[in-house]
Amino acid sequence: MDRWQSLEAEAPEIARGGHALLYQYGPGLAYLATVRADGGLRIHPFCPVVTDGGIYGLIGDSPKRRDLVRDGRYALHAFSPEDRDDEFMLAGSARRIEDPAVIARVSEVYHAAGATSSGEEWTFEFQIGRALLSLYNPRGVGPQWPPRYLKWQARP
Numbered sequence: 001m002d003r004w005q006s007l008e009a010e011a012p013e014i015a016r017g018g019h020a021l022l023y024q025y026g027p028g029l030a031y032l033a034t035v036r037a038d039g040g041l042r043i044h045p046f047c048p049v050v051t052d053g054g055i056y057g058l059i060g061d062s063p064k065r066r067d068l069v070r071d072g073r074y075a076l077h078a079f080s081p082e083d084r085d086d087e088f089m090l091a092g093s094a095r096r097i098e099d100p101a102v103i104a105r106v107s108e109v110y111h112a113a114g115a116t117s118s119g120e121e122w123t124f125e126f127q128i129g130r131a132l133l134s135l136y137n138p139r140g141v142g143p144q145w146p147p148r149y150l151k152w153q154a155r156p
Contacts, residue, residue, distance in 0.1 A: 001092050001127035002154035005053030005105065014133045018088040021078035022048055032057065033075040034067035037132035042067060048126070051064040053111040054149050055090070055128070056097070058110055058121035068094045068124055076126065085136045085144070092154070094130035096122055 008015040022028045028048040036042050044064045049056045055076075059065040068074065072095055078088040097103055103123045112116065134147040 001052050001129050003125070003127065006048055006130050006154065007128055007131055007152060008053075009090040011131065011150065014088075014150045016150050017086070017133045017135065017150070018078065018090070018131065019050055021081065021086060021088040022050065023113070024081055024154060027110070027113040029079050031077045031079075033077070035071045035073050036063070036067060037070060039045070047110065047113075047115050049106050049110045049113075052102075052105060055126045056106045057094070057108065057124050057126065059124055060115055060118060060121045065122060069096065074126060084138045085134075085147070087132070087134040087147075089132045090126065090128050090130070092127045094103040094126050097125050107111050 004015070009016075022030055028050065029042050030046060030048050032046045033041055033043045041065060044062075046057055046059070046064070049058070059068065072093040074094050075089060075091045080086055098104070106123050107117070131152040133150040135150070136144060136147045
């Protein structure tokens with residue numbers, strides 16, 4: 001698993017495209033898939049925060065937080081833009097952050113983007129095992145399939 005900064009260094013086009021999709025509506029927006037205790041999958045909207053070489057989430061007391069504490073595996077999928085079907089996906093393992101300085105910085109960036117919170121959330125960093133950026137033509141312009149796939153995988 002690796003940090004966001006490795007994705008930026010090794011696959012800058014994927015990192016730029018992913019960042020643009022995550023932040024296209026202001027605060028970061030994505031769907032977060034986690035693994036339930038029975039092995040099933042659970043999906044939730046959430047607000048990722050990209051800062052200081054990492055990708056983070058402030059997660060309140062909820063099923064998704066309990067999932068991440070018990071089994072950190074996740075998949076994250078950004079919202080598609082309105083005019084095309086571009087996709088950005090990350091998969092890996094999340095870990096809770098306990099460093100007060102990192103927590104404060106993530107909270108600062110989160111709130112500066114216009115997001116709000118109760119202050120009761122736990123901060124998680126999403127370590128990345130693989131990333132995928134799929135780029136499509138705008139709707140009504142040229143062929144829609146296949147997209148251009150850009151893939152990245154963390155080194156073992």
